[in-house]
Every structure is written in C-alpha cells, then in structure tokens.
Amino acid sequence: MMLARSHITKSFLNRQSLSSLTSVSKFSSTSSASAKKSDSDITRIPIKHxxxxxxxxxxxxxxxxxxxxxxxxxxxxxxxxxxNTYSIYKFKSDTGKAPKFxxxxxxxxxxxxxxxxAFAEKKTQxxxxxxxxxxxxxxxxxxxETIPKHTKLEWELVKIEENPKVVSFNALPDPNGVTGMIQFVMKLRSTQRVTVKTAGAEPTSTERTSTDYLVYSLDPYSDEMCLVGSLFECDHLRPIQPDLESVSNYKQMVAFQKECADIFREKPKRNN
Structure with a gap:
C-alpha cells in the first residue's frame, strides 16, 4: 500500500511518526551486544557488537x-x-591519553x-x-525494506543548529577495572531536509529541526567508533543512577539494546 508523500516525509524527519513509514519486528532475534556473564571482558567483544x-x-x-x-x-x-568529569579523569589515568572530543x-x-x-537511499549495505x-x-x-517500492527518499543535513555536546561520557572497565571501552552520548540539534520522489508525482521536500541523543561506542586505544543506538531525555522523576534492575539479566539486556538500536523508534511519552 502506497503512503502519501507528505506523510512519508514527515515520518522520516519526525522520530515520533517514523513507524508509520517503516517498521521493525518487535520480537525478531538479534545478536546481543553484551555477554551473558557479568564478568565478561568487553575488550574481547568486537566494538560493533x-x-x-x-x-x-x-x-x-x-x-x-x-x-x-x-x-x-x-x-x-x-x-x-x-x-562525566570523573569518567574523563578515569579515561586519562588508564590510557595516558587526552580526550579528543x-x-x-x-x-x-x-x-x-x-x-x-544510506537509509534514505536504501543502501544500508x-x-x-x-x-x-x-x-x-x-x-x-x-x-x-518497508519503504514503499516506488518511493525514493533523499536526505540532507541542512544545518547544525548548535554545537554538538557530549552529555554523557562513560568509561567502561575490563575485568581488571581498567578502561577498556568508551560509550558517549552526543546531543545533536540539526535541521534536516527530506525529498520524497514518487512515480508520477512532483518531488516534495520538507525541512524539520530535531534533537537527537546518539550513542557511540569508542575504542580508546584505536579510536575506532560506531553508532550503536539512541536515547531520549529522561523524565523529571528519574535520578541520575540508571535503573539497572531493568537490564539485570541477559534477556532484559538484549531487549533493551535492541530497542535502543532502532534510532527511528517513537519517542515515549514523558511523565507529567
């Protein structure tokens, strides 16, 4: 079923409505980015996992x-x-390197x-x-794979609205307590343009300003980096300390990581 062009454009730009354009199976199986045992050495896990x-x-x-x-x-x-300051100190102390933000x-x-x-052009390979x-x-x-067959999208970063900011910097330790990997969350506020081309119709372009909190894994020794997911702003009730009970076992961690990996998922409603 072909979707209306304006709806497709809005969906791609607006994370809250993207699922109306594309979908991900909620219960499909994926490889876990975390080992089953709590004492696993993260330095032995390929960074993209x-x-x-x-x-x-x-x-x-x-x-x-x-x-x-x-x-x-x-x-x-x-x-x-x-x-964050402590994590930066830990990183510098363990690696002998200065952070290259x-x-x-x-x-x-x-x-x-x-x-x-790559996503817009269906070239995820x-x-x-x-x-x-x-x-x-x-x-x-x-x-x-769920983008309508006869619809083509073009994506463009029009403008970065403010200086990107690292809002969370986390030095992840190996079994010896030494920093083995870094995960950081970068706040990126940007204006993006999507052009939708459908057979037999004039192309339409839409611009929208959005704020993304992108999570990256970083090897502090080789500077290898990859995008592993995204997060949303916490509600006003949540403390700084994460609720680790929600990801306390292997099954919960797999579900959490799969959810975060879907960077176009809908934003949850905040508590009032």
Missing part, C-alpha cells in the same frame, strides 16, 4: 518540567557534570550523515563496515 550498555541519564529541559522538580533537576545536572564529535557527525543517507553497530544495522536494514 557492543550495544547501548545502560540507560544513561539524559537531562530533561528544566523549564518545561513541573516547577516542583526544578531544584532536583539542577542538582542532577551538577551530579551528571561531576560523573572535537575529533570524536566530527567523526560522530560524519557517521550520522552516512547512516541517514554501505553501513556493513564499522559505521554502525550490528543491532543498529539490522534495525535500519529492516526498516528500509
């Missing part, structure tokens, strides 16, 4: 949250700042552009290198 390792804290906007929670949100932002962000943006272009994680590749490929 490392999915999002935890529900990292993404601070919500203060002024759009209930007034009664403002003071707590300010304190949590300070807490997140101190946590600007270079990492440049690489992350390049991966974001390549990923969106171009992402089979180290561009994206295995689960993210599977999700993108499955969604691209």
């Amino acid at each position: 490392l999915g999002v390792m935890a529900p990292y804290y993404i601070p919500p906007p203060i002024f759009s949250s209930p007034f009664s929670s403002w003071h707590k949100l300010v304190l949590r932002r300070w807490g997140q700042f101190f946590y 600007e270079a990492w962000k440049d690489s992350a943006i390049a991966i974001f552009i390549k990923t969106n272009k 171009l992402l089979m290198d180290e561009t994206v994680g295995v689960q993210t590749f599977n999700s993108l490929h499955e969604r691209s």
Whole structure:
C-alpha cells in the first residue's frame, strides 16, 4: 500500500511518526551486544557488537518540567557534570591519553550523515563496515525494506543548529577495572531536509529541526567508533543512577539494546 508523500516525509524527519513509514519486528532475534556473564571482558567483544550498555541519564529541559522538580533537576545536572568529569579523569589515568572530543564529535557527525543517507537511499549495505553497530544495522536494514517500492527518499543535513555536546561520557572497565571501552552520548540539534520522489508525482521536500541523543561506542586505544543506538531525555522523576534492575539479566539486556538500536523508534511519552 502506497503512503502519501507528505506523510512519508514527515515520518522520516519526525522520530515520533517514523513507524508509520517503516517498521521493525518487535520480537525478531538479534545478536546481543553484551555477554551473558557479568564478568565478561568487553575488550574481547568486537566494538560493533557492543550495544547501548545502560540507560544513561539524559537531562530533561528544566523549564518545561513541573516547577516542583526544578531544584532536583539542577542538582542532577551538577551530579551528571561531576560523573562525566570523573569518567574523563578515569579515561586519562588508564590510557595516558587526552580526550579528543572535537575529533570524536566530527567523526560522530560524519557517521550520522552516512547512516541517514544510506537509509534514505536504501543502501544500508554501505553501513556493513564499522559505521554502525550490528543491532543498529539490522534495525535500519529492516526498516528500509518497508519503504514503499516506488518511493525514493533523499536526505540532507541542512544545518547544525548548535554545537554538538557530549552529555554523557562513560568509561567502561575490563575485568581488571581498567578502561577498556568508551560509550558517549552526543546531543545533536540539526535541521534536516527530506525529498520524497514518487512515480508520477512532483518531488516534495520538507525541512524539520530535531534533537537527537546518539550513542557511540569508542575504542580508546584505536579510536575506532560506531553508532550503536539512541536515547531520549529522561523524565523529571528519574535520578541520575540508571535503573539497572531493568537490564539485570541477559534477556532484559538484549531487549533493551535492541530497542535502543532502532534510532527511528517513537519517542515515549514523558511523565507529567
């Protein structure tokens, strides 16, 4: 069944309605980015098999949250700042290297552009290198297969609206407690343009500004990096410490990583 062109464009640009254009099987099997045993050495796992390792804290906007929670949100932002600072110190202490945030962000943006272009053009095979994680590749490929046959999409990054920011920096330890891998979350606010071409109709273009929280895995020793998923802003009730009970066993972790790997999934409703 062919979808209306305007609806397709809106779906691609707006994460909340993308599922109306493409879909991913909720219960299809995928490879896990995490080992079954808690003492597994992450340095032995290929970087593109490392999915999002935890529900990292993404601070919500203060002024759009209930007034009664403002003071707590300010304190949590300070807490997140101190946590990130400690993780950076841990990284420097263990590796003897200085963090290269600007270079990492440049690489992350390049991966974001390549990923969106490949998806729009139904060329997800171009992402089979180290561009994206295995689960993210599977999700993108499955969604691209559901784009209507006679519909062609062109994607363009029009403008980066503000300096991309690393909002969460996590030094993941090996069994000896030494930093073996990095996962960071980059906030990217950008304006994107999608052009929809359908047989027998004039092309239509739509621009939309969106904010994405993209999760990347990074080998701190080789600088190898790949996009492994995305997260959303937390609600005003959630503390900084993630609810690890929700990903406490292998089955829960697989489900969590599969969900995060789908970077075009709908944004959940926030608590009021």
